[in-house]
Amino acid sequence: MKLKVNRIALKLSLLASLFILAVIAAMTGILLQQGEQAMISEMKLRSIAYARSAGEAIFPQLDTFTLHFNTQEMLKEKGVEYALILAADRRILSHTDPQKIGGIDASPVARRASESPNALVQQYSSRGVSFFDISAPVFSGNRRTGTVHIGFTRASVAGSLKDAKKQVLVLVGSAIILCIAGSILIVGWMLRPLPVLAQATLEVGKGCLDVQVNFKMKDEIGQLAQAFNRMVAGLREKEMIRSTFGRYMSKEVVDGFLNGKVSLELGGELKEMSILMSDIRDFTELSEKLPPHDVVQLLNRYFTEMVQAIGAHGGTVDKFIGDAILAVFGWPLYRQDHAKLAVTAALEMKERLAVLNGALVKEGRKPIAIGIAIHTGKAVAGNIGSLEKVQYTVIGDTVNLASRMESANKDYGTDLIVSRPVYLATSGYFDFQDIGEKPVRGRTEAVHIYQVSGHKPNRPPPPAPGSAGH
Incomplete structure (x- = not known):
């Protein structure tokens, strides 16, 4: 029709x-x-x-x-x-x-x-x-x-x-x-x-x-x-x-929030993790001898290398405290081998620091010395603060002990030490020197400390998270 x-x-x-x-x-x-x-x-x-x-x-x-x-x-x-x-x-x-x-x-x-x-x-x-x-x-x-x-x-x-x-x-x-x-x-x-x-x-x-x-x-x-x-x-x-x-500052935390794995409610939960603390030796003296602009540039170069080493092995930088770094392994994304990853990251930090110091010496500058300490234990991870301002972070005795141990590097002439829990979890992968039970400032009981010498022969470092096999 x-x-x-x-x-x-x-x-x-x-x-x-x-x-x-x-x-x-x-x-x-x-x-x-x-x-x-x-x-x-x-x-x-x-x-x-x-x-x-x-x-x-x-x-x-x-x-x-x-x-x-x-x-x-x-x-x-x-x-x-x-x-x-x-x-x-x-x-x-x-x-x-x-x-x-x-x-x-x-x-x-x-x-x-x-x-x-x-x-x-x-x-x-x-x-x-x-x-x-x-x-x-x-x-x-x-x-x-x-x-x-x-x-x-x-x-x-x-x-x-x-x-x-x-x-x-x-x-x-x-x-x-x-x-x-x-x-x-x-x-x-x-x-x-x-x-x-x-x-x-x-x-x-x-x-x-x-x-x-x-x-x-x-x-x-x-x-x-x-x-x-x-x-x-x-x-x-x-x-x-x-x-x-x-x-939130950490990419992992942001991703966790977007996919619903991280809550915005105040509070936290007790989790096992490895805490890495590092600090530049005599930084106050160093900063007093340099113009502020040079101090900023030096810190930027240093932090860039250290953060890359930490991130390459699944670590999360929780915060910067002046020239100190607080990094966490096994949180917010849990890895059973978080202690091994933390020690591997610390060794890479030392390697990167050596390269950076070589460049600084060529520039006529004084090389940087750092101290690193790692402790494994349980800490509270979650939202700390108020309804107006929240920081997703970690707190607890495990964090405090890692900080105290890092300061103890000065007392024992070491630059990378770990606690006994870290040693027990990683002794098959790294060479250690047993320093023994030593007093640590702020602790009533002595802490068993080990100095990390390096990877064991024929034991390559663990692959970074996300690589083949993981």
């Missing part, structure tokens, strides 16, 4: 088509505008969290490793072109381009940001490229100590909304064809869900990320609804990662 198209139906269909075009055009403008504003708002929240972590790393003691770590992590965010931290005098403390660290940012963007008491969004062009610069003040207590900047291009915003634009174009074309070939009832039926989607888009623009549209249709409107739901789910995930990043 041939379809007859009367002029009234055609006119009504064309009128409905124009109406749909107007609605979709308005919805598209709102969607793109709200999407851009949502991305800018998200980056604004990230800059505030970035500023908060920078303030904690600047005061009461400057923690350059945390500053640089947080800055480089920002570069991993989609669309971010640069991130930097400025001191109050606009001196660059940290930058995703290491060559710019130490310089002065005299740009108008930096000047306006340093004068603004709140987070600030600025647009500027550089070499023909349009940028958004989002800044936030850094406070240490009630004192402003600097400003953080995050920059991304307008093109990256447009790229993120590219899929939404395609969906809208498909919707427009399909709606016109259906209106011309169909009837007013079909046109009215197609228009029915659009206000719901537009309202949901407005809710997302207001910051409500619990919105979800449930359309069972399998046409372009249904596809647009699915794309909208995916976009909202992506925003929720990014918001969760942003809030998590402000609480």
